Amino acid sequence: MKAEDFTMSKNSEMAVTNTGYANLAEFNMAGAMAEELDGLDGGFERIKIPSAGSTVFEVPGEDPNEPDSVKEFSAVILYHHPLHAYYKNKYTGGNQPPDCGSFDGITGEGSPGGSCSKCPYNQFGSGENGSKACKNRRRIYVLREGEIFPLLLSLPTGSLKEFSRYIKRLLSKGKKSNSVVTKFSLKKAVNSGGIAYSQAQFTVDRQLSNEEFALINKLSEQVKTYSKNIGFDVDPGADETSMVDSETGEVIEPLK
Secondary structure, three states: OOHHHHHHHHHHHHHHHOOOOHHHHHOOHHHHHHHHOOOOOOOOOEEEOOOOOOOOEEEOOOOOOOOEEEOEEEEEEEEEEEEEEEOOOOOOOOOOOOOEEEOOOOEEEEOOOEEOOOOHHHOOOOOHHHOOOEEEEEEEEEEOOOOOOOEEEEEOHHHHHHHHHHHHHHHHOOOOHHHEEEEEEEEEEEOOOOOEEEEEEEEEEEEOOHHHHHHHHHHHHHHHHHHHHOOOOOOOOOOOOOEEOOOOOOEEOOOO
16 A cells, blocks of 8 residues: 555544544434333443542443543533432442432422422531531533443532533633533542542533534433433442531542
C-alpha cells in the first residue's frame, strides 16, 4: 500500500469513528429497549466514582468484568435529577427500596413522606457523624460520542456543589446541559478534618452543532421518560458513613 493510500484509509476510518452524535438519527431508545431488552434488566450501565480521593473513573468497557479506568471522559448530559433515599435500617445493597424516597428532591414518597425540605431526616445531624439520615445524590444520564446508549453516573454528595456551579455557568451563557459536550474529571479534595474524597469536575469540551442538538434533545426526552422506571437502587459507596465539613457544611465520603 502506498503511503498516500494508507493516509486516505486512516482518514476514512477516523471519519467513520468520529461521527459525533450523527448516528442517533436512526435510533429510538424506547423502541430498542422494548425489542432487545424484553424480559432482561432494562437499567443503564454505570460510571463509578471512587472514594478516598482517587482521580480515576471506572467506565464500562468491552468486558463487563473489566471496566476501563480513565482519568477523564467527555459526554453530553442528557438528563439529571435528584435522588433522595432514606432507610430506617442500614442499607445492605441490591434493589431494596428505601422506606422513603424522592426523584425530585421536593416530595418524598413512603414513610415519613411529605416535604423533603421540612423532613427531620433530611437535616444535618440526623445521620451518622453529623450527616443526613436521608442520602442525597444526583443521577446524571450521559452519552459519549460515537455511542447510542446512555450511561448512568450517580453523583455523590461531595460533588453536588461543583455540579451546581457548572449548571449555573451554562445557564448564565444561555446554554442547557444537553447543548454541549461536557468533560468530566476528578480531583482529590481534603476537608478541614483531613479526610480525602473524590470530587467530580465539569468543563465544556465543545458545543453541539444544531443537527446534533436536535438529535440529542429528542433522546433527552426519551431518557427523562424512561428514568422513572429506574428503581432506587443505591450505587456502591452511597451507603457509607459520611461526615460534614465543618467549614462548608458539605457532606463528604469517608477515607478508607
